[in-house]
Amino acid sequence: MQKFILRRLLAVIPILIGITLVTFLLMNVIPGSPLALMIDPKAGELDPMAAKLIQAKWGLDQPLHIQYLRFLKNALHGDLGYSYRFNQDVTKIVLQRLPATGRLAVAALTVSVTVGILAGVVAAVKHQTWVDSAAMAVALIGVSMPVFWSGLMLMYILAVKLRWLPPSGYGDGAFRYLLMPAVTLGFSMAGVIARLTRSSMLNVIRMEYVTTARSKGVSERGVIYRHAFRNAMIPVVTLVGVQTGALLSGAVVTETVFSWPGVGRLLIDSIMFRDLPVVQGSVILIALIFLTVNLAVDIVYAYLDPRIRY
Amino acid sequence: MTLHEESPSVAVNAEETEKTAKDRWAQTWRRFSKNKGAVIGAAVALSMVLVAILAPVLSPHDPVKSTLSDSLTPPSRQFLMGTDQLGRDILTRIIYGSRISLTVGLVVQGISITIGTTVGLLSGYLGGRVDDVLSGVINIVYAFPSLLFAIAVLAVLGPGMYNVFIALGLVGWATVARLVRGEVLSLKEREFVEAARALGGNNWRIVVRHILPNCFGPIIVVGTLGVANAILSEATLSFLGLGTRPPTPSWGSMLSQGREFVWSAPWMTIFPGLAIFVTILGLNMLGDGLRDVLDPRLRQ
Numbered sequence A: 001m002q003k004f005i006l007r008r009l010l011a012v013i014p015i016l017i018g019i020t021l022v023t024f025l026l027m028n029v030i031p032g033s034p035l036a037l038m039i040d041p042k043a044g045e046l047d048p049m050a051a052k053l054i055q056a057k058w059g060l061d062q063p064l065h066i067q068y069l070r071f072l073k074n075a076l077h078g079d080l081g082y083s084y085r086f087n088q089d090v091t092k093i094v095l096q097r098l099p100a101t102g103r104l105a106v107a108a109l110t111v112s113v114t115v116g117i118l119a120g121v122v123a124a125v126k127h128q129t130w131v132d133s134a135a136m137a138v139a140l141i142g143v144s145m146p147v148f149w150s151g152l153m154l155m156y157i158l159a160v161k162l163r164w165l166p167p168s169g170y171g172d173g174a175f176r177y178l179l180m181p182a183v184t185l186g187f188s189m190a191g192v193i194a195r196l197t198r199s200s201m202l203n204v205i206r207m208e209y210v211t212t213a214r215s216k217g218v219s220e221r222g223v224i225y226r227h228a229f230r231n232a233m234i235p236v237v238t239l240v241g242v243q244t245g246a247l248l249s250g251a252v253v254t255e256t257v258f259s260w261p262g263v264g265r266l267l268i269d270s271i272m273f274r275d276l277p278v279v280q281g282s283v284i285l286i287a288l289i290f291l292t293v294n295l296a297v298d299i300v301y302a303y304l305d306p307r308i309r310y
Numbered sequence B: 001m002t003l004h005e006e007s008p009s010v011a012v013n014a015e016e017t018e019k020t021a022k023d024r025w026a027q028t029w030r031r032f033s034k035n036k037g038a039v040i041g042a043a044v045a046l047s048m049v050l051v052a053i054l055a056p057v058l059s060p061h062d063p064v065k066s067t068l069s070d071s072l073t074p075p076s077r078q079f080l081m082g083t084d085q086l087g088r089d090i091l092t093r094i095i096y097g098s099r100i101s102l103t104v105g106l107v108v109q110g111i112s113i114t115i116g117t118t119v120g121l122l123s124g125y126l127g128g129r130v131d132d133v134l135s136g137v138i139n140i141v142y143a144f145p146s147l148l149f150a151i152a153v154l155a156v157l158g159p160g161m162y163n164v165f166i167a168l169g170l171v172g173w174a175t176v177a178r179l180v181r182g183e184v185l186s187l188k189e190r191e192f193v194e195a196a197r198a199l200g201g202n203n204w205r206i207v208v209r210h211i212l213p214n215c216f217g218p219i220i221v222v223g224t225l226g227v228a229n230a231i232l233s234e235a236t237l238s239f240l241g242l243g244t245r246p247p248t249p250s251w252g253s254m255l256s257q258g259r260e261f262v263w264s265a266p267w268m269t270i271f272p273g274l275a276i277f278v279t280i281l282g283l284n285m286l287g288d289g290l291r292d293v294l295d296p297r298l299r300q
Helices: A002-028 A034-038 A048-058 A064-076 A090-125 A130-144 A149-160 A175-205 A208-215 A220-257 A263-272 A276-304 B015-032 B034-053 B088-124 B126-143 B144-155 B163-188 B191-198 B203-239 B253-259 B269-296
Strands: none
Touching: A002 A276, A002 B126, A002 B144, A064 B253, A090 A130, A090 A175, A090 A263, A090 A276, A130 B269, A149 A175, A149 A220, A149 B088, A149 B253, A149 B269, A175 A220, A208 A220, A208 B191, A220 A263, A220 A276, A220 B144, A220 B203, A263 A276, A263 B144, A276 B126, A276 B144, B015 B034, B015 B269, B034 B088, B034 B269, B088 B126, B088 B163, B088 B203, B088 B253, B088 B269, B126 B163, B144 B163, B144 B203, B163 B203, B163 B269, B191 B203, B203 B253, B203 B269, B253 B269
């Protein structure tokens, strides 16, 4: 088991290097010098002497691979650069926004896992009845509905028309404000989970050990929950890990729709202001969360299914 | 099961091969036409193509010209889906928007399939070092949340439709490559490939004539679902202000504008969103249906 964890940890390293390298190259090569971005073009040309001094100060006169290595070294020390827009360390700005995104993600995940697994199990148990078709139709709708549209529709119905919930904002963390964003984001993922849970349950129900359990007189409820459900959950756990990517991307959109002050909205705002250090920092942080969650899921998976520890 | 699996068997003559191939097509077609979801999905996809082609004929108004005196008109007989803040007809803009969505879906998926199939074939068939390197790259690209990557690329390149092609194409291929690699790994051990090799076929011939055609089924399924995904991604990026630029009518940017008028002009968000939703739903149904029809593992 330790060997497995170690191997998975080592496998993360090239991915991390790949992600930071690509992000770094994107931010530093294509748009011309980062220096040009710091200066408002309307203010006129920068004095060449001053430009040289500033470049030397930020190390922008060094070759690119040296710049990348230094960036990597700084990043390992928790230093992701400096935001010219906020006049603050990027790490600080991004970490400030993290709790809001975390709350939204956890709430949405709770919604999607509860609704998705429940719908999937019910659909499988009532296989080929109208309940099954209805659950799968709703799941397909969930998969196909763009997050930003369902969010705006919820906002229109619940906030504008019925006035039950506040339309947007964080509201100092009040639960009423969390409800709509969490349901919007959660529902978009519930569909995928429901579909996989259903097909996984249907697979497991056909297995011999389920037949054995039935034939030795275990109640139907016991068969479903003790024997089928637990085994059917194995692929679903992996899916939830893979879905973290969709969850985080979805969070970017949901935060924009509901003016939720998380990392996602920070990312989009920073793009609009061309604050590339913050863009870079947010992308790397989000990628890091994604990798960590996937690693955790892989380890949980190995515990759940001993066959995986080859 | 396809034609190629049986081609090496000695007794088969060309005429019979042709006949079984025709039978298979007929059989696939029968299965397809019995699959309700696939047929509905195909109908939606086909109507979208027609709407995109016939946009100038179908549209009641001009998609770009603003008539301020008509701004924010609710749905009426003149403007079936209302107008936006510049007095442009929403229905017309949705009709023209289908061109953007369709173009993005097809171009991005074209790029993804071309790169993905090539990389997947090379990686799976050659194996060894080549596979180590290529599958490493595939896994890194696959591991990264694709929309996030597209956002990062567009942050640098700036908004615009061509940049959307690049951003989405750069990430979309990994899904295809993974799938093709997996297919090739199992196909190349099969008897018909061995037979082709024994008969003196070179690598190129084996890959192009025997392995690639057997990957078409899964590629079509993933490609269809990929078109849906690309359309959704473009709409999302445009909604975030990173995709197609105004005044080009894209469904995502229409929603982004409508967002500011949810209180006073909800039709600006309801209808473009509905267009995205129906399109994605249709393509997903088609993709799911095609999987049932084409995936040999699901066949009884």
